[in-house]
Every structure is written in structure tokens, then in C-alpha cells.
Amino acid sequence: MSKAPHNKEMSHDAPSTGPDSAKPGLDSLAPADDSHQPLAKPTSPGKQPTAPGSLKAPNTHNAKIDALETFRKGSENFPLTTNQGTRIADDQNALRAGTRGPTLLEDFILREKITHFDHERIPERIVHARGSAAHGYFQPYRDMSDITKADFLRFPEQLTPVFVRFSTVQGSAGSADTVRDIRGWATKFYTQEGVFDLVGNNTPVFFIQDAHKFPDFVHAVKPEPHNDIPQGQSAHDTFWDYVSLQPETLHNVIWAMSDRGIPRSYRTMEGFGIHTFRFINAEDQATFVRFHWKPVAGKASLLWDEAQKLAGRDPDFHRRDLWEAIEAGDFPEYELGVQLIPEEDEFKFDFDLLDATKLIPEELVPVELIGKMVLNRNPDNFFAETEQVAFHPGHIVPGIDFTNDPLLQGRLFSYTDTQISRLGGPNFHEIPINRPLCPYHNFQRQGMHRIDIDTNPANYEPNSINDNWPRETPPSPHRGGFKSYQERIEGHKVRERSPSFGExxxxxxxxxxxxxxxxxxxxxxxxxxxxxxxxxxxxxxxxxxxxxxxxxxxxxxxxxxxxxxxxxxxxxxxxxxxxxxxxxxxxxSLYAIPNGTVKGRQVALLVSDGAVAADVLAILQELGAHGVHARLLAAHMGQIHADDGSTLPIDGTFSSLPSLTFDAVIVPDGNIDSLLLSGDARYFLLEAYKHLKVIALSGDARRFKAQFALSDHEREEGIIEDSKAEGVLMSEFLSAMAAHRIWSRSQKAQSVPA
Structure with a gap:
């Protein structure tokens, strides 16, 4: 199939609508040929997506930074002003009648400041209140026009800006990241045909089949109404009462009870679109599709003991990991996969494709990887972006359409209603983070927080006073108006579920x-x-x-x-x-198929005065060569003195940066007596051992083996030891760390009191 050339620099002149332009009248309904401006040229390089084969992306960073440039502003070298631009001479004191007198009502600066502060909090999301987000881009691997006419899936050289928000479900915005819960995964694609929101979770199925039951399910999983306990957990009577009475919940419940419920990080978590959608191609042929996100770093989870301790030691663990990874240049990468089912195969399974509590096994329908998403920029302002972003499964583009999934159908109503309530009115789409990049024109006016200033003298259609602009765009193979898939529907109006949903x-x-x-x-x-x-x-x-x-x-x-x-x-x-x-x-399974790399992992080096500098240097060089981040930990902050007289800067203490926050541990050679006398150091290693992490012991550090009930000559998987750090020790260490955990240690680790 030949592919039409795609000129990313093309643009079209907007039609003239001035008083001297021709008046075609109401019967002229040709579409407005809106300009699709190319994305602004990047100012700095970013990490490029790579696809199977020889695909290379253009030299660009996340284009979304340019899309928001109009709204981004710093405050360097600018005077302090009110919201109206009046310069403020004194921001330390309110206006009073005398130094000890009453505050005056005429202090307009105080009134504006306090009023704004009083209204800074918007309603929390009912679910998914706690979230973290990042900007990035998506690039397809191939031309998908044989399956869909969606423009952002047609051109392998085209980058589409994205904004992704990860979240927990049950807890409030102040709850911990590492609770056992489903994780939300919402991706906003700023395509040249409009916004496409892929709104899903880190499980491929949902708790209920019909959106009519969504309020009941959420009420049950939320803290109990009489005491508002527990926060961020499902371990309580109302949730399990609901589960025990609604067996359709069991599939998603067992996913939540698995290691999927406590992911290691957002970087090592799969995502799923949950629902069955349709791809529509230029010939109006439909194909059923389910969406998957596959993390390039591989899949990994926490252990339950880790998750519980992290909730207290670092409740922002996932948020911090995502932020720091991007700041360090370890851009999280995910491949977009699809399961494609021809319409004629709709009923070939013994489950219903429209049932959101059922998945399509990959053994039956393999996932085709069709593109890569790279997250390469953190938000500038958490509230303006992460908190105000509004996702909606009903935001789709030509080439993608819905099915009759009863859970999806109900969500199409719920999300709009929720955003209107949470963000103050129907104009939430005008908030910068929610605005499409392509031009948008309609006759909607007024409402709370209207930002656009419309100059069109007509706010209705059809009209003749503005030449009937803006006009409808007839459907066409590419860049046409949206056309719903023409599915034949017959049936009685009933409140029943299909029998095919009943297993x-x-x-x-x-x-x-x-x-x-x-x-x-x-x-x-x-x-x-x-x-x-x-x-x-x-x-x-x-x-x-x-x-x-x-x-x-x-x-x-x-x-x-x-x-x-x-x-x-x-x-x-x-x-x-x-x-x-x-x-x-x-x-x-998370671990049945080995996957992922060590790039971006975190390793702790436990050191003290007298550490062998050559050992430490060899470790740091080898870890750095593989993209692994190392931190030097000691009993105190500041620096330590190595055996050669050099000084080593310390990143944290054994207690301030616990083993919970690292993927593996190395103890370099040198002054091990001091470390063995440190209860915090011994606890650090015992806890890492209990959590099945790889531990490397160099030189005299092998004396720590006794802490793990190992003799001098006894070897155990995951305890890597050698006389020096160079060579074999680091090679074996990196290989073992790639497996994420030392699962063979599971039984023995249960006896560790850490």
C-alpha cells in the first residue's frame, strides 16, 4: 500500500469573512479549511523514540512545551503586582488605621490576596484524587491507515504531544502512593484532529459491568461513612461486602490482590484502555480494538512489607520516582499496543467483547506494538496542569469510535458532568492544559470562566451574517468531520444485561x-x-x-x-x-517472562571513613555506564575520607534514605568494622535482604554474610561477592539486578526480623 507524502509544514489560509467577501449564502456548506500549524521547532534535544527496525525520530524534544508556551511565564526580574497589574509597594503589612489600629476594608490588595487564597482549593476528584503527571510525545511505528483513519497513527515521522496522569483510585489527594489499589492511567493526545483521551487503569478489566453500578461501587470502596476510615485502602467491611454480593467484581479484585496492586513505580507499570473500542478506516470498515501500554523498562512490583513501610517513610514514593527520573534524563518509555479483532470475529470467544470485566488473553489475540510514548518533561505547575487536567473517554477523533460496552456508555456522561462540577463550569476545555492544539470553532458562548474572546457576530447556525461560518465538515478519508460508525441496532427497551455477561x-x-x-x-x-x-x-x-x-x-x-x-x-x-x-x-504474570533493563535503577553504596577509593570509583563507573544511579550513604551527612586521603560527598544517611527506596545495595571494601558497629547499616542490609534485593559485598565487606546466616564459604543466589569490585562482581551484580528480585530467597527471608 503506497503512502501519501505528509508535509508537516503545510498550512491553509483561513477563509475571508470580512464585509467585502463574497456571500455564498446558507446553501454553501463547504468546510472551513482551518490551518493546521506545524509544531514550533524545538530548542533543546530530548530522548528519541526507537522502533523495531531502522526508524529514527526527528531531533526534537517534547513538542507540548511549545504548545503551552503562550501560557507559561516565569517571574524573574518582574515587579510584584496585583492580578490587575498594579505594582505592590508593601506585601508585608495590611492597611491599618494606625500601627495598632483596625485593618481597613479599602485595602484592595489584601482583599484580592485573601479572597484568592480562600478559593485556591477546587473539589477533589471523587476517585483518582491523588495523581502525578508528565508531558511527552507519541510516535507511531508504522502507517496504520489500513485499520484507522486517525491522523496521529498514520505517519511514522509525526510526533504527537501527550500529557499523562497516573493515579491511585480510592484515597484522597493526601494519601500515600504505595497503598494496595488500582492505578489510573490517563493519556491526553493533542492530535491535529482534536484531543484524544485514552482513559484506563493498570489492569485490563474493571470491577463492574454497567456504569449504573459505579456510584454503588465507589461508595463501597471509599472510607466507611460513619467514621471515614480507612483512607487509601480496601481492607474494610463495606468494600468486601459489596464484592461478596457482586461476583462480577472478582476478576479485578484478584488483579488488585496480586502484585499489580502495589507497582514498583509508574515507569514499570502496564496500562490498559479497559474497554473495547473500534478503529474505523477510510473505507468505513470497523475493527474492534483494545489498547495496551507496555513499559520499556519492564514490569515490576513492590513487596507488601515494602509498600506498607514506604507509606510512612516516603508517601510520595511513586510521585518522586517519576519526577526524578525525568529530571535525570531517564525518560519513561511505553509502547502502545493494540489487540485487533475483525468484526466478523466478534462472537468467536466464549466471553463478550463488550464486557469490561473480561480481558482478551494475549495468547488468543497477540498485542501488536504500534508506537512509542516518551515522557520527557515534568509539569511547571502542579495545580495548573496535573490538578486541572480533565480527561474524558468521550474525547475521540475520526478513526476511533465507541462500542456498546455498558460501562463505557455510562462513563461518556459521567466524565463531562464531573469536570463541569470540579473545574467550575462548561469551559474547562479552555484551561491551557486541556486546550486542543488544532483550531476549534463553534457557537458555544458564555458560562463560568470563559477565556476565548469570540468575534463572530453570529452565535448560531445556520446563519447568513457571517457567511455561515464556522461550517460543518463532511466526512472524508482524511481530515474530515467525525462520523459515527453505522451499526445496526435492534432490540426492546429493557433494563437487563446480556446473558453473555453472566459468567x-x-x-x-x-x-x-x-x-x-x-x-x-x-x-x-x-x-x-x-x-x-x-x-x-x-x-x-x-x-x-x-x-x-x-x-x-x-x-x-x-x-x-x-x-x-x-x-x-x-x-x-x-x-x-x-x-x-x-x-x-x-x-x-509480572515475572513469568523476563523483561526490562537496569537503566534508571537506584543503587545504594554503604560507606564509612576508610572506604577503598578504587573500589568506590570502579563501582560508580560501572553503574554509570549502564545508566544506573548510585548514592553514597553513611552514618552522617557531609563527606567521608577514603583510604587514599580523598573525600567522598555523602548523599544521605542510612536512616534518611532507607533500603526501601533502592533497587539494590553494594558495600565497597574498607573499614567494615565501623559499618558492622552501626545498627542502622546492619538494619539497612537486613531489610534489603528481606525484600529480596541484590546485595554485593566487595573485599572485607564479605564479613556481612554472617548477618544473613551464611558462613564464609557458603554461597547464595543474590549475594554477589568478590575480593574487589572490578570485573566479575559488577558483572554478576548487574545481571542479577535485571531480574528485579531474588525470588529463590523468598522462604528464607520470612525469618528476617527487619
Whole structure:
């Protein structure tokens, strides 16, 4: 298929609408040929996306920075003024009648300052209140016009600016990052045909099938109404009561109880569009599609003990990781994948494509990677961008359309209504972070916080006083007006769900069977912990009864931990049928398929006065060569003196930067006696050992093996040791760290008291 040339510099003159222009009248309905201005040229290079093969991106940074340039402003060398521009001579004192007299009402500077402060908080998002975001760009790998006429998926050389927000679901804006929860993943594509919002989660399924139940589900998962407890957790009666009465929730619940519920970082987390959408090509042919985000850094999670401790030691752990990675130039990268299902195959599965509680196994429909997203700029202002950004699954562009997924259909209403309430009115699209990059014209006027100043004398259509501008754009293969897919619909008006939505246990069982043994143990522990917090015994029992229908061994293990005895009948419950004959799918596991790189990982070096400078230098050089970040930790801040008399600057102390915040630990040779006498240093290593992290011991540091109940001659996977840091030690260390955790240590680590 030949591809038409794409001239990114092309632009068109806007039609003349002045008093001397021709008057075509109401019957002239040709579309306005709006200018699609090219993105401003970049001022600094950024990391480039790479695709399979020889694709190379243009030398550009995130183009979104230029799109917001009109609205970005610093304050260097500018005088302090009021919002109206009046210069302020004294910002330290209110206007008073005498130095000890009453404050005067005429102090307009005070009134403006206090009034603005009083109204600085906007309503929190009902869900996804706590979030972090970043700017970036997306670039397709190939021309997708055989499947969709969406412009941003047609040209491999075209970069589309994006803004991505990651979030937790249940907690408030002040809750911790590392709670067990689903993570939201919303991507705003600023395409040349309008904004496309891909609004999803880090799980491919949702808790409910019909949006009509969304308020009930959210009410149940939120803190309980009588005491507003617990915050940022699902370990309470109302949530599990709802789950026990709504078995359709079980699939997403088991995902949340897996390691997916406590991701290591936003950089190592998958994302999913959840719903089945349609791609529409220029010939109006439709293809069902589900969207996936695959992290280039690989998939990884926290351990539960880590997640709990981080909630107290560093509640901003995920937010900080994302911010610091971008500042360091370790730009998070994700590949956009799609599962494509021809319309004629809609009913080939034993589950319904329109059911948002069901996924399409990748073993049945492989994911095609169609492009890469790079996040390369942090927001300038958290409130103006991260807090005010408004996502909406109903923001689509030509070439993408909806299906009759009942959860999606309800979300199309809910999001608009929510943004109007949260952002103060119907003009939330005019906030800079929400504005499309392409021109937009319509007859909507007024409303709270109107920013655009419309000069069109007509605010209605059809009209003749402005030559009927702006006009409709007829559908066309490319850059035409939006046309809904013409799907034939027949049926009675009913409040019923399709019988094809009625099976709830097969897909949770597929997920369970696809996990590694370690991941299965984590799921058992998660259910046991969460349900142990439920006060009402009958709710715990009902949940276990549902688990029996997923897998008897899972249910029995959880039951034993909760003091519940399963009857003989339940112990012999027949399993549900396989999903389209599929028993396992390795893609559902975080660790069944090795993936990812060590680039961007964080490694702690524990040092003290007398550290061997050559060892430290060799470690730093080798880590730096692989893009791994090292921090020197000691018992005190400032600097230490190495064995050769040189000084080494210290990044943090053993207690201020705990092992929880690092991926691995190295102890260089030199003055190990001092470290062995430090309780904080020993605790640091024991905690890292407990959390299955790679530990390297160089030279005399091998004496630390006794802390792990290892003799001098005993070797253990994940404890890398050698007489010096150069060569074998660092090579083995980097190789072991690529696996993320030393899973073989899991059983032994349970005895560590850290």
C-alpha cells in the first residue's frame, strides 16, 4: 500500500469573512479549511523514540512545551503586582488605621490576596484524587491507515504531544502512593484532529459491568461513612461486602490482590484502555480494538512489607520516582499496543467483547506494538496542569469510535458532568492544559470562566451574517468531520444485561493459573490480610465461598489464614471452564517472562571513613555506564575520607534514605568494622535482604554474610561477592539486578526480623 507524502509544514489560509467577501449564502456548506500549524521547532534535544527496525525520530524534544508556551511565564526580574497589574509597594503589612489600629476594608490588595487564597482549593476528584503527571510525545511505528483513519497513527515521522496522569483510585489527594489499589492511567493526545483521551487503569478489566453500578461501587470502596476510615485502602467491611454480593467484581479484585496492586513505580507499570473500542478506516470498515501500554523498562512490583513501610517513610514514593527520573534524563518509555479483532470475529470467544470485566488473553489475540510514548518533561505547575487536567473517554477523533460496552456508555456522561462540577463550569476545555492544539470553532458562548474572546457576530447556525461560518465538515478519508460508525441496532427497551455477561469465575481462574508460585503466594497473603481487617465474619465467609469457584487451593489457603474450615463439598467444587480452552497466559504474570533493563535503577553504596577509593570509583563507573544511579550513604551527612586521603560527598544517611527506596545495595571494601558497629547499616542490609534485593559485598565487606546466616564459604543466589569490585562482581551484580528480585530467597527471608 503506497503512502501519501505528509508535509508537516503545510498550512491553509483561513477563509475571508470580512464585509467585502463574497456571500455564498446558507446553501454553501463547504468546510472551513482551518490551518493546521506545524509544531514550533524545538530548542533543546530530548530522548528519541526507537522502533523495531531502522526508524529514527526527528531531533526534537517534547513538542507540548511549545504548545503551552503562550501560557507559561516565569517571574524573574518582574515587579510584584496585583492580578490587575498594579505594582505592590508593601506585601508585608495590611492597611491599618494606625500601627495598632483596625485593618481597613479599602485595602484592595489584601482583599484580592485573601479572597484568592480562600478559593485556591477546587473539589477533589471523587476517585483518582491523588495523581502525578508528565508531558511527552507519541510516535507511531508504522502507517496504520489500513485499520484507522486517525491522523496521529498514520505517519511514522509525526510526533504527537501527550500529557499523562497516573493515579491511585480510592484515597484522597493526601494519601500515600504505595497503598494496595488500582492505578489510573490517563493519556491526553493533542492530535491535529482534536484531543484524544485514552482513559484506563493498570489492569485490563474493571470491577463492574454497567456504569449504573459505579456510584454503588465507589461508595463501597471509599472510607466507611460513619467514621471515614480507612483512607487509601480496601481492607474494610463495606468494600468486601459489596464484592461478596457482586461476583462480577472478582476478576479485578484478584488483579488488585496480586502484585499489580502495589507497582514498583509508574515507569514499570502496564496500562490498559479497559474497554473495547473500534478503529474505523477510510473505507468505513470497523475493527474492534483494545489498547495496551507496555513499559520499556519492564514490569515490576513492590513487596507488601515494602509498600506498607514506604507509606510512612516516603508517601510520595511513586510521585518522586517519576519526577526524578525525568529530571535525570531517564525518560519513561511505553509502547502502545493494540489487540485487533475483525468484526466478523466478534462472537468467536466464549466471553463478550463488550464486557469490561473480561480481558482478551494475549495468547488468543497477540498485542501488536504500534508506537512509542516518551515522557520527557515534568509539569511547571502542579495545580495548573496535573490538578486541572480533565480527561474524558468521550474525547475521540475520526478513526476511533465507541462500542456498546455498558460501562463505557455510562462513563461518556459521567466524565463531562464531573469536570463541569470540579473545574467550575462548561469551559474547562479552555484551561491551557486541556486546550486542543488544532483550531476549534463553534457557537458555544458564555458560562463560568470563559477565556476565548469570540468575534463572530453570529452565535448560531445556520446563519447568513457571517457567511455561515464556522461550517460543518463532511466526512472524508482524511481530515474530515467525525462520523459515527453505522451499526445496526435492534432490540426492546429493557433494563437487563446480556446473558453473555453472566459468567464470573473463568477469567479470574485464568489469571490465578498464570501467576508464578511466588505471585500466587502473594495473592493468598493479600486476600488474607485484607479480609482479616473485615469485622463481620459472614462477609469474610462469603468472599471465601466465591474464591472456591476460582480455585479450591486458593480458597483453602485463605480460609486457613482466616480460621475458616471449608466443607468437604466446597473442597470438591468443580473448577470453571477454561477461557476459550486456554489454561494459562504468561503475559498475565509480572515475572513469568523476563523483561526490562537496569537503566534508571537506584543503587545504594554503604560507606564509612576508610572506604577503598578504587573500589568506590570502579563501582560508580560501572553503574554509570549502564545508566544506573548510585548514592553514597553513611552514618552522617557531609563527606567521608577514603583510604587514599580523598573525600567522598555523602548523599544521605542510612536512616534518611532507607533500603526501601533502592533497587539494590553494594558495600565497597574498607573499614567494615565501623559499618558492622552501626545498627542502622546492619538494619539497612537486613531489610534489603528481606525484600529480596541484590546485595554485593566487595573485599572485607564479605564479613556481612554472617548477618544473613551464611558462613564464609557458603554461597547464595543474590549475594554477589568478590575480593574487589572490578570485573566479575559488577558483572554478576548487574545481571542479577535485571531480574528485579531474588525470588529463590523468598522462604528464607520470612525469618528476617527487619
Amino acid at each position: 464470573y469465575y473463568s477469567q479470574p481462574r485464568l489469571f490465578w493459573n498464570s501467576q508464578t508460585p511466588v505471585e500466587q503466594q502473594h495473592i493468598i497473603a493479600a486476600f488474607s490480610f485484607e479480609l482479616s481487617k473485615v469485622a463481620r465474619a459472614y462477609i469474610r465467609e462469603r468472599v471465601v465461598d466465591h474464591l472456591v469457584h476460582i480455585d479450591v487451593s486458593l480458597a483453602n489457603s485463605v480460609a486457613e489464614n482466616l480460621g475458616i474450615t471449608l466443607s468437604d463439598e466446597k473442597m470438591h467444587t468443580a473448577p470453571p471452564k477454561d477461557v476459550n480452552g486456554l489454561k494459562k497466559d504468561a503475559s498475565l
